[in-house]
Amino acid sequence: MSAVAPARPTPRPSPLFAYVPALTGLATVVGFFVLMEVLIRAGVISRYIVPPPSEIIGSFYRVITEEHVFHRFLLTLGECLAAGVMITVFGVAGGVLMHRLKLLQQACETWVAAFAAAPVVLAYPLFMVIFGRSAWTIIMIGFVAALPPVILKTLEGMSGTRKVLVNVGRSFNLSASQQFWKIMFPAALPTIFVGIRLGLIFALINIVGVEFLINYGGLGQLINDLSERYDLAGTYAAICFVILVSVVFFMALEKAERWLRPGD
Amino acid sequence: MAETGRLTRAAPAAPLISPVTLLRAAIILGTLAVWEFLSHSGWLYRDVVPSLLAIGRALADLLSHGDYYFNLGVTAGEIGAALAIGGISGMVVGIVLGVNRFLAKAFEPYLYYLGPTPKIIFFPVMIMWFGVGPGSKIALGAISCFFPVALSVAAGMRGIDKVLIRVGKSFRLTTMQMVWKIYLPAMRHPLINGVRLGLGVALIGTLLAETKLSNKGIGFMIIQAYSVFDMPRMYAQLIMLFVLAIGANALIGRLGGLDKIKTR
Numbered sequence: 001m002s003a004v005a006p007a008r009p010t011p012r013p014s015p016l017f018a019y020v021p022a023l024t025g026l027a028t029v030v031g032f033f034v035l036m037e038v039l040i041r042a043g044v045i046s047r048y049i050v051p052p053p054s055e056i057i058g059s060f061y062r063v064i065t066e067e068h069v070f071h072r073f074l075l076t077l078g079e080c081l082a083a084g085v086m087i088t089v090f091g092v093a094g095g096v097l098m099h100r101l102k103l104l105q106q107a108c109e110t111w112v113a114a115f116a117a118a119p120v121v122l123a124y125p126l127f128m129v130i131f132g133r134s135a136w137t138i139i140m141i142g143f144v145a146a147l148p149p150v151i152l153k154t155l156e157g158m159s160g161t162r163k164v165l166v167n168v169g170r171s172f173n174l175s176a177s178q179q180f181w182k183i184m185f186p187a188a189l190p191t192i193f194v195g196i197r198l199g200l201i202f203a204l205i206n207i208v209g210v211e212f213l214i215n216y217g218g219l220g221q222l223i224n225d226l227s228e229r230y231d232l233a234g235t236y237a238a239i240c241f242v243i244l245v246s247v248v249f250f251m252a253l254e255k256a257e258r259w260l261r262p263g264d
Numbered sequence: 265m266a267e268t269g270r271l272t273r274a275a276p277a278a279p280l281i282s283p284v285t286l287l288r289a290a291i292i293l294g295t296l297a298v299w300e301f302l303s304h305s306g307w308l309y310r311d312v313v314p315s316l317l318a319i320g321r322a323l324a325d326l327l328s329h330g331d332y333y334f335n336l337g338v339t340a341g342e343i344g345a346a347l348a349i350g351g352i353s354g355m356v357v358g359i360v361l362g363v364n365r366f367l368a369k370a371f372e373p374y375l376y377y378l379g380p381t382p383k384i385i386f387f388p389v390m391i392m393w394f395g396v397g398p399g400s401k402i403a404l405g406a407i408s409c410f411f412p413v414a415l416s417v418a419a420g421m422r423g424i425d426k427v428l429i430r431v432g433k434s435f436r437l438t439t440m441q442m443v444w445k446i447y448l449p450a451m452r453h454p455l456i457n458g459v460r461l462g463l464g465v466a467l468i469g470t471l472l473a474e475t476k477l478s479n480k481g482i483g484f485m486i487i488q489a490y491s492v493f494d495m496p497r498m499y500a501q502l503i504m505l506f507v508l509a510i511g512a513n514a515l516i517g518r519l520g521g522l523d524k525i526k527t528r
Contacts, residue, residue: 020366021366021367021369021370022369022370022373024366024370025369025370025371025373025374028370028371029374049392049393050392103283103284103287104287106284107284107287107288107291108288108291114510114513114514117464117509117510117513118506118509118510119464119467119468119471119505119506119509121468121472122468122471122472122475122483122486122502122505123502124475125475125486125487125489125490125498126490126498126499126502128490129311129312129490129493129495130312201380204382205380205381205382206382208382208385209382209384209385209472212382212384212385212387212476213384213472213475213476220382220385223385223388224388227388232392235388235389236389239385239386239389242381242382242385243378243381243385246380246381246382247377247378247381250377250380251377
């Protein structure tokens with residue numbers, strides 16, 4: 001045999017082969033749902049605790065049409081964008097300020113880092129006292145919780161500007177503002193985008209969470225509402241929907257970031 | 265220690281109080297002064313910005329009662345259990361995904377995108393599964409904690425120097441020996457970092473669940489202070505919570521030697 005087929009080069013994996021892992025993952029997920037369906041129908045798992053997946057899928061349509069899901073989605077998205085604009089403005093400004101004033105950076109950088117690790121969302125009763133049970137409470141929690149990564153990443157980007165670029169600016173005798181707008185800021189922009197993306201993720205998590213907790217606003221409230229009505233299949237469907245929305249949101253942010261910084 | 269020694273040698277004529285310390289003190293004192301001024305000015309509702317004296321008194325009152333320590337113990341127990349369950353399962357999954365390329369390709373995308381979704385929305389489901397007691401809080405904390413630990417460990421596994429793995433293989437170590445003698449020591453830093461992230465989100469998950477529905481724990485105490493509108497008490501509890509959370513975070517970082525990596 002070996003004489004007939006001498007040292008054949010290893011076959012290049014066909015493009016179809018590249019999908020095998022992804023398909024395995026998908027098949028496992030589908031298999032899991034089928035297993036649940038079987039177990040629930042067989043009565044091993046109570047259907048009053050976990051409704052059968054088929055019922056959950058069936059209630060998707062009901063939840064979407066009857067619960068104004070699109071309107072809620074826009075509400076949550078609007079809150080996220082408001083928080084996003086605020087973290088971009090204040091976060092980048094804060095980062096630039098701290099980069100300019102070295103003393104301020106030395107004094108406060110560790111504070112900002114510690115604040116990034118603080119469970120800000122747990123202060124939501126405080127925000128409710130200050131802003132009332134309104135969209136502003138939700139937006140402000142998203143803003144405060146998502147601010148530190150933007151400040152820190154802006155600072156990192158500004159400090160990480162390559163010495164060569166700074167020297168080029170100096171050799172062209174740029175003024176301080178030119179040096180900032182033509183050299184420092186563009187060089188820091190990719191890192192700033194990372195910060196804003198992280199910030200938006202934090203903002204979304206906190207915003208949906210607080211909506212659920214204070215029972216106000218968009219998608220988070222939907223889950224609270226359905227669960228308080230003991231609409232079990234509806235609750236599960238709404239949770240799936242919110243997860244889907246957040247995953248799409250993260251993917252879109254990643255795409256946007258890659259599109260904004262095609263260099264690397 | 266060597267670091268401190270070097271710093272003092274480099275700046276022998278340092279003033280008694282460095283400008284950074286001075287600025288920090290000025291910022292803290294300034295904030296406190298503005299706060300006190302606002303609380304007496306009558307521009308805001310008096311209860312929203314209580315005087316520092318009232319907060320201090322509430323803090324002393326809080327810490328002198330055994331009640332607080334009981335609730336702190338309950339919450340600490342819940343977070344500990346959540347960290348143990350979520351952390352260990354996350355570690356196992358992370359190691360498996362880190363070792364096996366195929367499984368990583370199949371399942372890691374799900375973990376990656378599910379990781380940052382808001383976990384608190386699972387709370388209604390957790391109540392159905394584990395009841396209204398500590399079980400549902402532990403479950404929520406464990407789910408929150410699982411994702412960062414699993415992703416961090418998987419990334420850490422892939423970052424291990426191949427030589428170390430080959431050494432282990434050439435000594436014919438069993439899988440368990442590989443885990444204990446090669447993998448875990450080699451990826452100590454990503455592991456500790458994962459646990460640190462996990463602790464942060466487990467804390468948030470557990471406490472948020474407590475504010476939503478419970479009859480003991482720190483989260484319950486905070487929401488109770490809110491519902492009777494005892495603002496000084498709520499501020500005192502939030503201050504304690506932030507101090508404990510940031511302290512625990514810093515402690516884990518220091519124990520794992522993470523602060524040393526950053527300065528290097």
